Amino acid sequence: MGDDGKKKKILIGGLASVLLVAMVICVTVGVERNSGGNAAAPSTGGGSGGGISTANKAVHAICSPTDYKETCESSLSGANTTDPKELIKVAFNAAVNNIGEAIKNSALLKDAAADNSTKDALDICNDVLESAIDDLKRAGDKVGAFDATKVDEYVEDLKVWLSAVITYQETCIDAFENTTGDTAEKMKNLLKTARELSSNGLAMVSDVSSIIGQLQLGNLGGGATTSRRLFSNDDWINRRVLKGRGKAYAKPNAVVAQDGSGQFKTIKEAIDSVPKNNEKTFVIYIKAGVYKEHVEIPKKMNKIVFIGDGPLKTRITGSKSFAGGVKTFQTATVAVNAEEFTAKNIGFENTAGAEGHQAVALRVSGDKAVFYNVAIDGYQDTLYAHNYRQFYSDCSISGTIDFIFGDSLSLFQNCKFIVRKPMDNQACMVTAQGRVDPRSVGAIVIQNGHITAEAAFLATKPAIDAYLGRPWKELSRTIIMQSDIDGFISPDGWSPWMGNFALDTCYYGEYQNRGAGSGLANRVTWKGIKKITPEIAQSWTGGVAFKGDEWIKAARVPYVPTLMKI
CATH class of the missing domain: 2.160.20.10 (Single-stranded right-handed beta-helix, Pectin lyase-like)
Structure with a gap:
């Protein structure tokens, strides 16, 4: 027992170094492959040699998992370090500065705006972009304070916060819906580089997570979590x-x-x-x-x-x-x-x-939110599960169109979803998830829920079309498992948003559901409809998906961290 304890301490003590070395090794292999296996020898500094400097190699390495490599390398061009942690922090700071410039310019745009709707949109931008900056700053602080005893939670916090940065920028753009003029396009242009930098930051952090998985180091902390x-x-x-x-x-x-x-x-x-x-x-x-x-x-x-x-x-x-x-x-x-x-x-x-169209009853834009025995009632856009991590237990949510939407990682357990009667010629969708980055944590997960409808909806003739959800954003992701689905849900299961938008890139899955509306035989056959195996279903339970669920347990509400026995 004593020897094992010493070994574990040695492993934990050296984990940060192992991770950093592993990062450089893994991505340097990619750099060498890209150069035909003939990467130049590191420069010794000074002189006019043609070798690639050690710092440049480190920049290439840290940028290799990103989708916007040119933007990444440009943002790190002045960084005189080979420490991956410091490079990641420099990348985060570049995004902070870029978003800050967008905020300054948005003030100028507001002064020039001719209508109140555009001014309101710019107010929202200012608010959410300030939140994005806060998340980038705390992510940078977290990178600098690596805690090897809580690897999974450490990485997950970073991924959640950086996912939120991306969502906040998307929220800014969404605010310009139905505005006139070219302000929306100007704002998109202002945020173009910031969005690329934020995506790059998430890619860097996700790559660390991948390396931890490959090296099987995730349990070195000893199992028990120590979250507040x-x-x-x-x-x-x-x-x-x-x-x-x-x-x-x-x-x-x-x-x-x-x-x-x-x-x-x-x-x-x-x-x-x-x-x-x-x-x-x-x-x-x-x-x-x-x-x-x-x-x-x-x-x-x-x-x-x-x-x-x-x-x-x-x-x-x-x-x-x-x-x-x-x-x-x-x-x-x-x-x-x-x-x-x-x-x-x-x-x-x-x-x-219903005549109010989008009208939110509850918007949750804070991390680690818990709701128990709560009723959330409205029509279109009832619950805006906007960002971060959220848990709902024994709640009821009612609405018509997209009445649960957003880009948080949200788990609903033992909740009732009540479809209400919409206006004429409208169909109903329970969910509209809004993920835009492939590495984002965002997803709506419904476990052991009951999807039902109010009497007024069921009494309408002809019958109103109703669906489990539709893709609000390109990488929309929703999993419904071990739930009771009533027969009013269309056999198609899922509805398009507009034309073929996101049908190939969404991620929709159903597992072990029951009820008259749960049959899979006539479901749509988009590329984005996934077959959910028991292993995949388990990965979406709270004990796995949240990578640390002490915040739920601490709230003392009914919660099952695994698949349920239905």
Whole structure:
């Protein structure tokens, strides 16, 4: 036992060096192959020799897995180092600077914009691009603070944050939907290099992950994870509130009640009482009532917990909509921008109706968000699962068109998906996933869910077409497994977005589903429809897909990290 422990310490201590050497070796092989096996000898510096310098070789090596090699090498041309970690940080900083320039130029574009819709789009760009910069900076800090005891989580954090950077840039472009003039095209041009640099950064990190897998080093940390817990063992919320033991609530940090029996009458007032840059669990108990307000959890106001008296008793409602002149991103009744947010026993609703078109009830733009026994109700675009990692347990989500959409890595367990009656001549789609980069972590995973419909939908004659989803973006990815699918779902299963767009590049799979609508015999046969094996299905369970699920376990909600016995 003692000898094994010493060996493990030696392995862990040398892991960073092994990874860095492995990275250079793996990609240098590619460089040598590209030069016909006759790579020039490293330069000794100075002089006018024709050899490729060691620094240049390192740049070629670090850029080899990227899709935009010329942009990569250009961004690293001034880096006088052969340390892959430092090169990656330089690449991240190049993206930060490029996005910063785009933000500066967007201010000039806003001054020149002639219509409010374009100005609103530029406001969204400024907001999400600032978030992209924050993620790049913390990714750079993470690279510099390599932790060999938590390899899987270390790499996964980097991949999640860099995936978010790409999603934020895509969100900026999406904000220009239905705007006039050429501002949208100008913004695309401003972000072209930044998008390439961000994709390159994700490729570099993903290549490290691949090397870890090839060397089978993923378990050197010893198995047990050491992620921060959302709640301490003696936290009242673990013992009482999240376990839902009647109304025996201990002392929350804030109580909201419309009848004046709490500290605040509005949820906004309670949020305003949370310390800025909060990093301690802050529980807001929201008593039964219908709260007609738009609620936003600001960035860096982390670890906020909403507890209601039940999803039909405590309701937060709003009615902003795209048809009402508001950008989709800004229509959310509740918008979560901070990390480690938890909600239990509460309802979120957008009441704009089908005629409001895009009208979000809940937008989640914060990492490691957990929802339990939550109702999310609307019509089109009900739940904007925008970014990062999200988990939903025993929730209900209702809507019509694309009513779960976004590019987060979202797992829904034991949830009910209720299709509602749309406007005339409209079809319904449960999901519309928005992945755009092949290395992005984004996916919608539904496990042991129930896809059903309200009575008004089922009573409509002729019957309304309804589908499991459609590809919002080119690499849209959705997996539905071990779920009950009612018979109103079209035998095709999946719907095109427009023409042949993304039919070859999407990733849609079904596994061990049941119910009258689960038959695979008549499903569409796009190239993007995948056969899901038991091994692939297992890879999409929470215990594998999240590469570290302590944040879910810490929230003390029902959760199964593996395939279920149905």
